Amino acid sequence: MESSELKRSKDSVNSCESARRSSFPDEVLERVLSLLKSHRDRSSVSLVCKDWYNAERWSRTHVFIGNCYSVSPEIVARRFPRIRSVTLKGKPRFSDFNLVPENWGADIHAWLVVFAAEYPFLEELRLKRMAISDESLEFLAVSFPNFKALSLLSCDGFSTNGLAAIATHCKNLTELDIQENGIDDIGGSWLSCFPESFTTLEVLNFANLTSDINFDALEKLVGRCKSMRVLKLNRSVSLEQLQRLLVNAPQLAELGTGLFSQELTIREYEELESALSNCKNMHTLSGLWDATGIYLPALYLACTHLTFLNLSYAALQSVELAKLLAHCPQLKRLWVLDTVEDKGLEAVGLNCPLLEELRVFPADPFDDEIVHGVTEAGFVAVSFGCPRLHYVLYFCRQMTNAAVATIVQNCPDFTHFRLCIMNPGQPDYLTNEPMDEAFGAVVRTCTKLQRLSVSGLLTDLTFEYIGRYAKNLETLSVAFAGRSDWGMQCVLGGCPKLRKLEIRDCPFGNAALLSGLEKYESMRSLWMSACNVTMNGCRLLAREMPWLNVEVMKEDGSDDSQADKVYVYRSIAGPRRDAPPSVLTL
Amino acid sequence: MSKPIEHDYIGLSEQPLPSMEKSSDTNDKKNGLRLKDTELRLGLPGSDSPEREDHVQNVLSLKSFVSGSKRGFSDALDGGRKWVFPGGSGGGSEGLFSPRRSGNNNGGNDLSEPDSGLDGSVSKDGAAHKPLVVQEKKSHVGNTAPASNRAQVVGWPPIRSFRKNTMASHPPKNDDDDNAEAKLGSGCLYVKVSMDGAPYLRKVDLKIYGSYKELSSALEKMFSCFTIGQCGSHGVSSRDGLSESRLIDLLHGSEYVLTYEDKDGDWMLVGDVPWEMFTNSCKRLRIMKSAEAIGLAPRAMEKCKNRI
Numbered sequence: 001m002e003s004s005e006l007k008r009s010k011d012s013v014n015s016c017e018s019a020r021r022s023s024f025p026d027e028v029l030e031r032v033l034s035l036l037k038s039h040r041d042r043s044s045v046s047l048v049c050k051d052w053y054n055a056e057r058w059s060r061t062h063v064f065i066g067n068c069y070s071v072s073p074e075i076v077a078r079r080f081p082r083i084r085s086v087t088l089k090g091k092p093r094f095s096d097f098n099l100v101p102e103n104w105g106a107d108i109h110a111w112l113v114v115f116a117a118e119y120p121f122l123e124e125l126r127l128k129r130m131a132i133s134d135e136s137l138e139f140l141a142v143s144f145p146n147f148k149a150l151s152l153l154s155c156d157g158f159s160t161n162g163l164a165a166i167a168t169h170c171k172n173l174t175e176l177d178i179q180e181n182g183i184d185d186i187g188g189s190w191l192s193c194f195p196e197s198f199t200t201l202e203v204l205n206f207a208n209l210t211s212d213i214n215f216d217a218l219e220k221l222v223g224r225c226k227s228m229r230v231l232k233l234n235r236s237v238s239l240e241q242l243q244r245l246l247v248n249a250p251q252l253a254e255l256g257t258g259l260f261s262q263e264l265t266i267r268e269y270e271e272l273e274s275a276l277s278n279c280k281n282m283h284t285l286s287g288l289w290d291a292t293g294i295y296l297p298a299l300y301l302a303c304t305h306l307t308f309l310n311l312s313y314a315a316l317q318s319v320e321l322a323k324l325l326a327h328c329p330q331l332k333r334l335w336v337l338d339t340v341e342d343k344g345l346e347a348v349g350l351n352c353p354l355l356e357e358l359r360v361f362p363a364d365p366f367d368d369e370i371v372h373g374v375t376e377a378g379f380v381a382v383s384f385g386c387p388r389l390h391y392v393l394y395f396c397r398q399m400t401n402a403a404v405a406t407i408v409q410n411c412p413d414f415t416h417f418r419l420c421i422m423n424p425g426q427p428d429y430l431t432n433e434p435m436d437e438a439f440g441a442v443v444r445t446c447t448k449l450q451r452l453s454v455s456g457l458l459t460d461l462t463f464e465y466i467g468r469y470a471k472n473l474e475t476l477s478v479a480f481a482g483r484s485d486w487g488m489q490c491v492l493g494g495c496p497k498l499r500k501l502e503i504r505d506c507p508f509g510n511a512a513l514l515s516g517l518e519k520y521e522s523m524r525s526l527w528m529s530a531c532n533v534t535m536n537g538c539r540l541l542a543r544e545m546p547w548l549n550v551e552v553m554k555e556d557g558s559d560d561s562q563a564d565k566v567y568v569y570r571s572i573a574g575p576r577r578d579a580p581p582s583v584l585t586l
Numbered sequence: 587m588s589k590p591i592e593h594d595y596i597g598l599s600e601q602p603l604p605s606m607e608k609s610s611d612t613n614d615k616k617n618g619l620r621l622k623d624t625e626l627r628l629g630l631p632g633s634d635s636p637e638r639e640d641h642v643q644n645v646l647s648l649k650s651f652v653s654g655s656k657r658g659f660s661d662a663l664d665g666g667r668k669w670v671f672p673g674g675s676g677g678g679s680e681g682l683f684s685p686r687r688s689g690n691n692n693g694g695n696d697l698s699e700p701d702s703g704l705d706g707s708v709s710k711d712g713a714a715h716k717p718l719v720v721q722e723k724k725s726h727v728g729n730t731a732p733a734s735n736r737a738q739v740v741g742w743p744p745i746r747s748f749r750k751n752t753m754a755s756h757p758p759k760n761d762d763d764d765n766a767e768a769k770l771g772s773g774c775l776y777v778k779v780s781m782d783g784a785p786y787l788r789k790v791d792l793k794i795y796g797s798y799k800e801l802s803s804a805l806e807k808m809f810s811c812f813t814i815g816q817c818g819s820h821g822v823s824s825r826d827g828l829s830e831s832r833l834i835d836l837l838h839g840s841e842y843v844l845t846y847e848d849k850d851g852d853w854m855l856v857g858d859v860p861w862e863m864f865t866n867s868c869k870r871l872r873i874m875k876s877a878e879a880i881g882l883a884p885r886a887m888e889k890c891k892n893r894i
Binding site: 096208361 | 739740741742743744745746747748749750752753756
């Protein structure tokens with residue numbers, strides 16, 4: 001036990017008599033509360049009374065901060081003295097789609113400096129949409145001797161040199177997870193920076209690095225890290241190299257292959273098949289870059305216990321998918337490209353009765369003239385075969401109200417319904433009507449709905465439905481939809497659990513913006529871009545609600561009175577000081 | 587620009603943030619459960635109440651940041667898909683602040699005022715209350731309209747950059763071949779150009795040229811630093827009016843010959859086939875020394891004959 005804990009328990013023992021009169025001695029309460037993992041439960045607990053608040057804050061080891069600007073690192077450190085693990089999210093989600101200016105902010109460094117002083121025993125850092133430089137990575141690597149897990153998702157600002165620093169200095173590293181980042185990929189020598197004595201790595205994910213890596217170093221690393229359970233390779237690793245790695249790591253639970261396309265001899269193919277099927281624990285498979293029908297059968301034996309199959313980088317045809325899925329009876333999560341078309345999705349419905357999550361990505365999102373892809377028929381087919389479906393992300397070029405109504409009738413348990421009809425403002429292609437009734441059906445039927453993305457031609461009626469029925473909705477994404485302020489007002493007036501609202505290219509103006517005055521404080525954030533909001537409206541909001549940060553991003557050449565992009569979020573840290581000149585804080 | 591004011595949360599809103607309230611009562615719990623999404627509680631009053639300093643940031647943006655059209659929505663409208671919304675419906679909320687749009691939008695498509703000129707601007711096809719998107723789209727399918735108005739809309743469809751870049755540089759399999767340098771759907775066709783004796787290669791986008799003449803003058807500019815420059819240094823003007831056959835003549839007369847590798851992997855002389863056929867089959871270009879090119883032309887001719 002740490003000395004501070006010893007001291008406090010002694011104090012508690014001494015005051016045991018008085019403590020018995022109240023609920024529990026602090027140390028007991030802390031022990032009990034330390035079993036609580038969910039941060040929502042912890043938040044509730046901290047509100048019960050002052051004793052519980054204190055017990056909770058002393059027992060908390062993980063803090064989740066959904067918006068890095070809602071609070072300052074100093075405030076966090078003051079309240080939670082014993083943090084070992086931090087999760088931080090930075091930029092608004094639309095930065096994934098290039099809607100947020102560069103240098104917007106969300107730099108991790110100020111946090112690291114405070115953590116180095118207050119949490120020297122920090123073990124885990126998980127960042128999403130933050131900016132992190134090589135210098136920061138190096139600082140991280142040398143400042144925390146116990147550091148174990150680093151996860152960077154959609155971050156930017158660093159290069160493989162930063163990874164080299166982590167590999168060099170973090171002697172206790174168990175997890176290095178680098179996903180979908182704007183990384184400057186200088187080269188693969190960072191892998192060689194793991195010392196020969198280093199054996200603790202359990203999770204290694206470098207799937208989105210584009211350059212060649214030092215395979216020799218990788219092979220040795222995988223060979224000596226016997227606890228490795230997650231290995232996600234990048235494209236540069238060939239099938240032959242994959243086989244060599246697998247032979248030494250049959251314990252893998254999650255595998256991301258490299259390029260799944262190479263000329264193999266029969267013997268090499270059989271060796272690969274054998275190596276794959278020896279991975280008895282494998283439940284997640286991804287990568288499969290450029291996979292074709294020729295080598296997919298090598299996977300068949302490995303797929304028996306597969307629960308998550310990510311084929312979103314493999315442009316498979318329907319027949320190839322169907323054959324593969326016949327070997328995946330336990331599948332719960334499936335990501336595919338729309339090259340599999342409706343026929344492929346029919347195969348999903350036939351083969352995967354346990355399916356809970358489906359994501360269909362477009363292979364050619366920017367080409368209007370593509371005639372294939374998936375349609376409403378594929379989605380309907382899946383819904384008939386997979387009643388447990390609760391998470392869907394579906395990119396398509398046509399949809400009907402009737403189809404969506406059928407889908408939610410078959411699958412009433414949706415928690416995440418993200419439908420993207422790729423042509424903005426496109427109506428039901430059979431009836432030419434707006435898609436209002438589709439989303440009406442979704443919110444009426446799916447009472448557990450937490451996340452909704454709408455698309456297609458939508459009037460304010462859609463938002464009336466959402467406001468009225470979507471009682472559990474937390475995240476709503478809207479684009480090219482609505483007719484008037486009324487739509488947004490309906491959402492802000494209903495949806496009691498709304499936390500994140502992101503809107504682009506909709507005719508919502510100041511009246512709508514200001515109707516949510518009180519609501520915004522119970523939400524994490526609001527994003528509105530290319531709507532009808534003006535600077536005056538934003539100023540008024542900022543004036544009325546001092547606990548909200550109202551930031552406007554102006555675009556070149558736009559009218560001075562227009563607020564092109566507005567980002568509103570609650571904060572106890574005050575307006576931020578690191579905004580670039582293009583971001584105005586009101 | 588608001589002055590720093592200490593706010594008592596209880597007074598500010600209908601649903602006070604419970605962490606600002608003093609003690610335990612069931613009300614707190616209810617609100618707490620309602621707000622259990624809050625990842626981090628605010629401090630108790632008296633403990634951690636931070637002063638909010640106001641920093642007036644009046645610096646206007648001088649930087650241009652990466653973004654395409656300002657008004658993706660109206661761009662999408664003006665991209666030929668004009669929509670008609672039945673006027674007058676939608677709850678008619680003008681509100682306190684009627685949004686003013688001055689000249690920023692094309693054609694006065696002010697969608698928040700449903701009874702403004704919408705009908706007027708869009709009713710060309712007469713079917714006033716039916717959205718025209720579908721009809722427009724059908725009429726587009728047949729023609730060779732450029733691959734996207736959608737490409738002008740920043741960040742739409744909402745696909746993460748990593749996936750976009752991956753699909754662009756390694757497009758889904760065609761029937762053609764594995765080694766295509768072509769980027770599908772983005773309207774460009776980059777091929778490598780090598781020149782014998784040059785220390786490095788270049789890349790050109792074949793789609794931006796319309797003829798062999800344009801390609802050759804571009805290549806000449808690109809590689810002029812490496813050649814002795816007989817055919818190039820006098821610039822474009824001397825090459826106006828060149829026909830495709832002249833190109834071959836000129837190159838034959840110089841030290842270098844322009845060749846390309848086609849889909850079958852054969853090295854062909856540039857200029858034999860029509861331009862479109864060439865761009866469809868060209869995988870890479872090579873500026874070859876004439877000496878090496880002897881014997882190439884006859885084979886190329888044979889191949890063309892077989893093809894036709």
